[in-house]
Amino acid sequence: MAKLTIAEMQARAAVEKPAPGMPVIKVGMSTCGMAAGAEAVFATLGQEVQARGLDARVARTGCAGMCSMEPLVEVKLPGEPAVMYGGVTADFARQIVAACAENKPLPTEFRVPSIGQLARVSGEPVGTGSEPKQYRIVMRNCGVIDPEEIDEYMDRGGYQALTKVLGSMTPEDVIEELKAAGLRGRGGAGFPAWLKWKLTRDSEGEEHTIVCNGDEGDPGAYMDRSVLEGDPHAVLEGMIIGGYVIGAKQGYFYIRAEYPLAIQRIEKALRQARAAGLLGNNILGTDYSFNVEVRLGAGAFVCGEETALIASLEGKRGTPTPRPPYPSVKGLWGQPTMINNVESLANLSQIIVHGSEWFSKIGLGKSAGTKVFAVTGKVKHAGLVEIPMGVTLREVVEGICGGSATSVPIKAVQTGGPSGGLIPAAALDTPITYEDLIKLGSFMGSGGMIVMDETDDIVELSKFYLNFCVDESCGKCAPCRIGGTQMLRVLDKIADGNGTEADIATIKRLANAMQKASLCGLGQGAPNPVLSALRYFEPEFRDRLVSVKN
């Protein structure tokens, strides 16, 4: 591809792409899909189309979000709405091709809702309530485009935000737009994005750096993996704009080594963007030059903490340092550094293209926009959902995901992973906003939402989460290193039926010390699952105490 200019990009936006005049068959080829056998389905479809001499296109795409129904295949005949199939086998793939080839109606079995039936798409108005609950801004291209083809991303308006920014906006304009939009960090804490961008831009330094945090370590969460695999250019575009705004020449993707497909797709996206003049020297023919490299995580949950991530990028042990100084002032190599979550960056181009007014109307109150959740555990339709914030937990768990997967009722939902908290079934009517979840003793977190049913043992679960944090504690500060281990010992004692009344008080005291005195978010958050379990399910702990049993 020849290097593009701003004028060429603008011209490209004006051209409407005609709909393909042949059947298009897409297969979900993200990690989930492949694990469920998508490669065999893809191969079979290709062979059958060829064997029958059918004029049809078999394409790969990313994760449509219905992970429990993989492998997913979408069939779009010219002039007809798309039909989605779930749990597709090689045999069934042959039936699909046969129907296309013989001009027969498409099979009616194995059908699942199509993306169009599930969700509104980025740019559409907020609506009045009769439309689907899901609203896909971050996942707008996931399950729609071939993530390995930059042209498909550009045909859906990709890199138009970058064109607009470089063509007509100053960095301050972008920051104002972000402020008006009300975008907050999607990594969990919800810090206003515009402020982070402004603080980094305003910091003195020789080499400002932008980092995309793709070290999704929270067990039970995989939104970032799906976006990196399903729409890598969306994240990259956000990063290139970010680099322009803060005045960076260099950016890094920090991605978990456990996500080989995400790494491979990001690397491919980088090569394509460079070839197209969207990355590298003189981007789109302007004075702006920016490069991006990939760095791999190596299995340390604490590296989700900004200062620990920076240490890891410097090739060291991932131990956090006290803040301030914040990375926006003194980060990588002592220079101003802006770390953004994958989902935050994927939102960016949409705010630029559709405007802050549109974005700020989605969501509720101070929680503007959407949030992607990985809803898993004892739920019927496990998968990814993207909803406008303000939708209730019940609408997500029961409405969109079909409620309990077993005959047993739902007992609780955990958000925020090992630093979050349990939310009892009775509180499911709470709207999902940053503030409301904190009131319940949990927090937004990066987007894990784990559903538990009445058979799940809360005491064991508390141990499970705490055990994770004890394992992952970097050992630098005593409250986290020692407090966690002590608390686990007391929990073990209670779980084994040897606990006393005093032990419950000890847990609360230790939790308080860890929350107040730990150096970073890992130690401060580690007691949360235990505390929230005690807050809502204390009788389950008490039932195991020695005094009760005897």
Add this chain to the structure above:
Amino acid sequence: MSATQIEDDVAAISKRWKSKRGSLIMALHALQDRYGYVPRDAAMSLGEQMDVPLARIYEVLTFYNYFRLESPGKHVVSVCLGTACYLKGAPNLLKRASETLGIAPGETTADGEYHLQVVRCVGCCGLAPVATINELLLAKVTDEILDANLAPGRVDAAAATAGANDGKA
């Protein structure tokens, strides 16, 4: 592997990464990709070629869970103990794998065929419980799927699994 082979491998890796700041972890990833673990000789050679003290290399290697210091054997069996998998019975799968192979998590069978380990979330929670054998990801793992993939004398992990997955997910 011979000492010269290691020297050559490390030279190539060092050439790729030495000039880049903070790239020690990337170089160690490259070593592990090459050998399946980070052999001591290779770590020592890397230290010399990249001018990094051996203590620095080991402080990093021992901090991150991803790096292995011993050869894992031919087939690395990883059982995911992320939260979703945990809720869907992963602890029992781990126990079963451990009994079938006769080793505890973190150990390698005497014949060097299998290494069993626990992983924290491979990001496929929608298909929980999951396990991996080398690069191959097993979805919605049942006792039967696990047994089929750990059957004694089974030559190729991939073949049996492709069958097990077909149409069942």
